Amino acid sequence: MSTPRIAVIGTGFGGIAAVIELKKRGFHDIVMLEKGSDVGGVWRENTYPGAACDVPSPFYSYSFEPNPRWPHRFSRQPAILDYIHGVVDKYDVRRHIRLNAEVTGAAYDDATGTWTVALAGGEELVVDVLVSAVGQLSRPAYADIPGRDTFAGPAFHSALWDHDVDLAGKRVAVIGTGASAIQFVPELQQEVAHLDLFQRTPPHIVPRMDKKFSPLHHKVFEKVPVTELAERATWYSVVESLSIAWVYSKPLARGIRALSRSHMKRQTKAKPGLFEKVWPDYPVGCKRILFSNNYLPALAQPNVDVVTDRISSITPTGVVTADGAEHPCDVIVWGTGFKATEFLAPMEITGAGGLPLAEEWKQGAHAYYGMTVPNFPNLFVMYGPNTNTGGGSxxxxxxxxxxxxxxxxxxxxxxxxPLEVRADVEQAYDDAVQAELGGSVWSQCTSWYRQADGRITTNWPWLGAQYKARAKFRAADYEAVSR
Structure with a gap:
């Protein structure tokens, strides 16, 4: 097999990184299958007002393709999508891409050692290697609330923003207070007549050390590339320190908690009682820590109410809370995140012997360093189980x-x-990961990091540097599969 046929599902950062690496090594028989009409993954889909990255761009970018012309330190969605387009063109990735090609499933053939990939239109492709790069944050999640479908006005998820809906002068209900909501709520607050923010559990918030890069910055970054490397290294250290705090250093975690409390107290003092509503009662780091300078001041405005009572139902005209109060609204915006623990769904993947991946993962998704799964030869997963970071990029x-x-x-x-990861190797690895996660800060509250049964399937339990050092291919971890 000198020139394996390779299919990559998804054209976000993961899929693009995979294809560039493969091409660099001389593998060019690659097709990228993208269900959307453009590349970019989450950065194509998420166009809500204020959409931006909460990791500084000098670090939230490929190390082999620094961008000296980022408009901001924490770049907005259009700039990140532009960067992705530039990388796709520069590294000759575009010619491998098939847009509007949604993968519905894939089946491994024991006799031929190949994968048959099924597309939504009925077409099938046969390849030797199947790479899933659909990520953890690609399928919007909604809260299961009685009456959700009875609401008479416009209702949409933040990841599927309806830009045709005019929010000016409207009463808007926002359900959810995660990473997306803290970005779009300040934008909405300035436009709407009234905003009710329904909060189940508040996030810890720390200052966002954003900066608009001037033409002078761009010139220095271009002419003296080491300055951009220094910026990247600095932010690597900052965000990795969050992982150090969650994993290794309780004193550092206490310092971050104190910083968050001071910041949040200062930003909510204009509205008495607001701080008590938004200050979390769980350990710092258990949920994703968020960076914002304008979210809490927006909540302190007279046209915003933070509602902490549980939602009991949704009616055609508004949201009803457990205390019996109805909160009338014209529009509902769901800021309820993604189905992060349902890896590769809704695609139906079957491996050796016809084993469904859903069956292999019925107790929770698992993979060797998040990438390879026993009984699924030549299936490779980018951003798979337990490879999310609690603090880094x-x-x-x-x-x-x-x-x-x-x-x-x-x-x-x-x-x-075909190669298959040894079941005993993957099991020992998974046992070690879960043992570490069982005592981690992420086990101490409910979050998108965890399944309903408490198993943490998203996060890597140690530092990013440790992942890079340990996740090295070793032939002894695999066995060749006879056809």
């Missing part, structure tokens, strides 16, 4: 995974047969 992880994929495919060619 996912692109750092994706680059490590792309390198692993390159080594994997090179060994596959040498072996001349």
């Amino acid at each position: 996912i692109i750092y992880f994706l680059e490590a995974q792309a390198k692993y994929l390159g080594d994997y495919v090179e060994h596959l060619v040498e072996a001349g047969a």
Whole structure:
């Protein structure tokens, strides 16, 4: 198998990193299957007002493709999508892409050692290696609230923003207070007549050290590239320190909690009682910590109410809370996040012997370093189980995974047969990961990091640097599969 046929599902940061690495190693028989009409993944889909990255752009970008012309330190969605377009063009990725090609499933053929990939239109493709790069944050989640479908006005998820709906002068209900909501709520507050924010559990918020990069900054970054490397290294250290706090240093975690409390107290003093509503009662780091300078001041405005009573139902005209009060509204915006623990769904994947991936993962998704799964030869997952970061940049992880994929495919060619991770190796790895996560800060509250049964399937339990150091391809971890 000198030139394996490779299919990559998804054209976000993970899929693009995978293809660039494979091409660098001389593998060019690649097709990228994208269900949307453009590349970009979450940065194509999320166009809500104020959409931006909460990791500084010098670190939230490929190490091999620094961008000296970021408009801001914390870049907005259009700038990130522009960056992705630029990378796709520069590295000759675009010619591999098929847009509007939604994958519905894939089946491994034991006899031929190949994957048959099914597309929504009925077409099938046969490939040797299947790479899923659909990510953890691609399928919007909604709260299961009685009467949700009875609401008579416009209602949409933040990841599927309806820009045709005019919110000026309207009464708007926002359900959810996660990373997206803290970005779009300040934008909405300035436009709407009234905003009710329905909060189940508040996030810890720390200052957002944003900066608009001037033409002078751009010139210095371009002429003296080491300055941009220094900016990247600085922010690597800052965000990795969050992981150090959650994993290794309770004193550092206490310092971050104190910083958050001071920041949140200062920003809510204009509205008596607001701080008590928005200050979390769980350990710092258990949920994703958020960076914002304008969210809490927006909540302090007279046209915003923070509602902490549980929602009991939705009616055609508004939201009813457990205390019996109805909160009338014209529009509902769901800021309820994503189905992060349902990896690869809704695609139906079957492996060796016809084993459904859903069956392999019925107790929770698991994979060796988040990438390879027993009984699924030549299936590779980018941003898979337990590779999310509680503090760093996912692109750092994706680059490590792309390198692993390159080594994997090179060994596959040498072996001349499909490769499958050894079940005992993957099981020992998963046991170690879950043992560490069981005592981690993420086990101490309910969040999108956890399944309903408490198993944490999203987060890597140690530092990003440790992932990069440990996630190295070793031929001994795999066995060739006879056809």
